Amino acid sequence: MNNSNRILEVASRTIGIEAEAVQSLQSALNQDFILAVEHLFQSPGRIVVTGIGKSAIIGQKWVATFNSTGTPSLFMHGADAIHGDLGMIQPEDTLIVLSKSGETPELLVLIPLIKDFGNVLIGVVANPDSYLARQSSIVIHTPVDREAEPNNLAPTTSTTAQLVIGDAIATSLLALRNFTPEHFARFHPGGTLGKQLYLRVKDLMIRHEKPAVSADATLQQVIVEMTSKRVGATAVTDNIGRLQGIITDGDLRRMLSRSQDLSGWDAGTMMTRAPKTIAATALAVDALALMRNNSITQLIVIDVDDYVGIIHLHDILQEGIL
Numbered sequence: 001m002n003n004s005n006r007i008l009e010v011a012s013r014t015i016g017i018e019a020e021a022v023q024s025l026q027s028a029l030n031q032d033f034i035l036a037v038e039h040l041f042q043s044p045g046r047i048v049v050t051g052i053g054k055s056a057i058i059g060q061k062w063v064a065t066f067n068s069t070g071t072p073s074l075f076m077h078g079a080d081a082i083h084g085d086l087g088m089i090q091p092e093d094t095l096i097v098l099s100k101s102g103e104t105p106e107l108l109v110l111i112p113l114i115k116d117f118g119n120v121l122i123g124v125v126a127n128p129d130s131y132l133a134r135q136s137s138i139v140i141h142t143p144v145d146r147e148a149e150p151n152n153l154a155p156t157t158s159t160t161a162q163l164v165i166g167d168a169i170a171t172s173l174l175a176l177r178n179f180t181p182e183h184f185a186r187f188h189p190g191g192t193l194g195k196q197l198y199l200r201v202k203d204l205m206i207r208h209e210k211p212a213v214s215a216d217a218t219l220q221q222v223i224v225e226m227t228s229k230r231v232g233a234t235a236v237t238d239n240i241g242r243l244q245g246i247i248t249d250g251d252l253r254r255m256l257s258r259s260q261d262l263s264g265w266d267a268g269t270m271m272t273r274a275p276k277t278i279a280a281t282a283l284a285v286d287a288l289a290l291m292r293n294n295s296i297t298q299l300i301v302i303d304v305d306d307y308v309g310i311i312h313l314h315d316i317l318q319e320g321i322l
Contacts, residue, residue: 014148014156021144021157022164028141029168036122036138037172040071043120045092047073050081052106054155055098055162062096062166069174078106082113089117096122100144100158102130111135124165126158140165199319201287202280205301205309212237212307215244215268222247222267231310233298236271243307245271246300277302278311288316 040047047066049059056077066073076085078097089095095114099107102125114121115135123136126144133139142165148156211229213222215236225234226249233248247270255270277300278287287299297313 010150017146017148018157018160021161024143024145025161025164025168027143028165032138033140033168036140037169037176039120039122039138040094040169041173041176043092043094045090045094047071047096048076048089048093048119049073049096049098050076050078050110051098052078052104054159055100058159058162058166059096059098061163062098062170065166065170066173069170070177071170071173078104078110081110082106086113086117089114089119091117091119094120094122096124097132097136098124098162099130099132100126100155102127102132107132124162126161199284200280201278201282201284201299201301201311204284204315204319205280205311210307210309211235212241213247213267214239215266215271217267219265219270222270223252226252231298231312233310233312234267235275235300235307235310236267237307241307242305243275243277243300243302244268245273246275246298247271248296248298275300279303280308284311284316284319287311288313291316 047063049062049066050056051059056075060075063073063075074088074093076088097107097111097114102123108131111121111132112135120137121135122138122140123132124140124142125132125136126142127133128139128141133141142158142161144158144161146152147154147158148160209229209231211225211231211234213225213234213236215238217225217236222234226232226247233246235243236245236247238244245268247267251270251272255265259265276290276294276296278290280301280303291297291299291313299311300307301309301311
């Protein structure tokens with residue numbers, strides 16, 4: 001068998017074994033699973049997740065998912081716990097211990113210490129007859145027939161099962177909390193969804209100066225203003241600053257293509273009257289939609305009726321709002 005065929009055979013076998021293990025996890029969705037989720041939902045404390053080895057790495061992912069979906073959580077490495085990290089446990093916290101065997105030496109030391117704290121202990125374990133299972137307040141069984149690794153040694157199937165059951169718990173809690181996209185965005189302000197729901201026009205327009213000329217400004221004055229402010233456009237305002245129109249670099253190109261005689265041209269002649277505007281407090285994603293719908297790249301920003309600046313399409317795209 002050549003290397004290509006062997007690679008595909010081993011990879012396919014691995015995926016098949018792990019897929020079967022994930023399917024078998026449905027048997028774990030029993031009354032104990034319901035009891036665990038309901039306890040976590042009703043508990044006023046945090047979730048403290050712990051484990052050893054590869055289970056510890058999966059535990060960190062559990063914590064990241066819990067926190068991002070509104071369930072306050074901490075990770076405590078099983079080896080570090082007995083060297084001071086037990087101090088993070090508060091009386092109302094719930095401990096979740098991840099382990100395949102439930103019999104590792106570190107856990108044999110750690111579990112009695114956890115139980116001395118009096119906290120509820122949820123064991124997530126492949127061996128239902130293990131020490132961890134016997135000592136847990138609630139047991140979530142993650143059955144694993146064998147690891148996907150050919151020698152049945154390296155944690156593969158077992159960690160996949162742990163990962164999936166953690167997602168099942170997190171999404172169940174999410175549903176019970178009526179978690180919405182707005183809630184998700186609150187915990188992910190730097191992500192695309194967070195920016196769509198929170199980033200406002202005023203947060204982007206402050207990067208630019210406020211280009212403006214009077215209606216009687218000459219062509220040269222218009223070009224200087226647009227160039228110096230680097231927005232590709234300028235507002236046209238009256239003598240008390242009220243908005244009258246906008247001139248964009250596109251307007252200038254079209255004007256120059258239509259006329260050879262530029263004498264007598266002023267801002268009032270060149271400007272587009274009644275330009276599209278948007279409130280400074282509007283969402284940046286709404287500004288993007290307005291630009292797209294009108295095939296424009298700049299918007300005049302207003303605060304009530306006052307002209308306060310210009311926002312450019314590039315400012316929004318640079319933030320990754322699509």
